[in-house]
Amino acid sequence: MLSRAWGLARSLIIYHGQPSKHRRALRLYREFLGPGDIGFDIGAHVGGRVRTWRRLGARVVAVEPQPDCLRVLRLLFGRDRGVTIVPGAVGARAGRASLAMSTATPTVSSMSPDWIKSVTADHSFSRVRWDRSVEVEVATLDDLIATHGAPAFCKIDVEGFEADVLAGLSQPVRALSFEYLPPAHDAAMAVLDMVDRLGATAAGYRYNYSPVETMRYASDGWLDLPDLVRLLERYRPLGRSGDVYARLRQPGDETPADGTA
Template sequence: MAMYHGIPGRHARMAAFYRQFLARGDLGFDIGAHVGSRVRAWRRIGARVLAVEPQPDCLRVLRLVYGRNPAVRIVPAAVGARPGRARLAVSSATPTVSSMAPGWIDDVTRDRRFAGVRWDSSIEVPVVTLDELIATHGEPAFLKVDVEGFEAQVLGGLSRPVRALSFEYLPPAHDDALTVLDLVAALGDYRFNYSPIETMRWAAPGWLDAAALVRLLERYRPLGRSGDVYARLDRSSVNRSSLDR
């Protein structure tokens, strides 16, 4: 809570950054909402938020802070390629890295920065798809996916492009990120950029095609610093789609 809610100015910077994607009244999907730092920033903009989170402790925080806010819907579930149930490996000491992706856990534990992390329990959680969430709650103007290696499965349950989205990039799981990038590129004509760690700043001065983004990530990979890849539909393709309708 101190890390995500106690740093002065953090949410103001975050809100300023996300105004590139969200406006008052827009809907944002926060997939892997954790304790709601994005929820708080998006509400500061005036956006409506669908906060999806499977971890019981994080859900308690979300319900305590946002449970009575009519502009925030909390979904106690994980998101995947198919509806059902699945097991979530929980790290009690570091819940931000709780994961439903055993292969991702194997990859990151080889990195020295994860040497002290332990996934010491597991729980069964319900799983919904992005298509189901969109059918129930509407199409988001922005989709944030941060689910510790399960991003490809999350996007596997999305059959249509959304206006803009983000997913986490972690250097020890570089190949997994490239798989996710391919899935996003297959959904629509996207352009990409990268924001290292929580800087809320762009690594590139302009929006890139997928190949240029991969070259950019290769430069960041040796630094071992995580961040988020952002994708937005090319404006010309959005305009063409509107004319087609």
């Protein structure tokens, strides 16, 4: 019980207890979301992004499978009519699936056994234990769009389950992000390929990268896929996670001469 309370408290400090980070997040997400827009927060955890997006006037669909995190989301946003809390997960098809949970570090709870196996070999995960599991309901992104409308932005933070989430999406969304973790680099490259193929059915995606929850872009301009991959290769040896951002191509998009910041 003590480790559960500590794990949850740590998440609340990280995602709600840093005012400067919240201000940077407002600046970053203002590019994607405004009043009346819909944001999908897939893997909402304790609602750090939900809080930011509501400040921007967006309506939020917050999807979260972890019972403890759901209790926090309901406490913080349960009376907010602009927030729809969806208990469960998102995957390739509707149904039920098992979520492996880490009591002490709930941020790395995952539905991907392969991802857990790959990151366990990295020293930064040496103390992480996935010590319990829970069966959760699974919907698809297409299901969520049919129910709530198409999002202006979709955040996917599901610890190695990103490919399964995207497999349940049949249409490009205007903008999205997903977590990049260097120990799972190959899996991230497969996700990038899925995103790029999805964008090819529309205007095509351009990309950027924000390292380690800085809420700042690593590149001054939006990049084509090969330039983004080169940028990620520069960050890969550092072993720190970050977020890849993709948005449909816009007039005036320019890639810096060296492809980086």
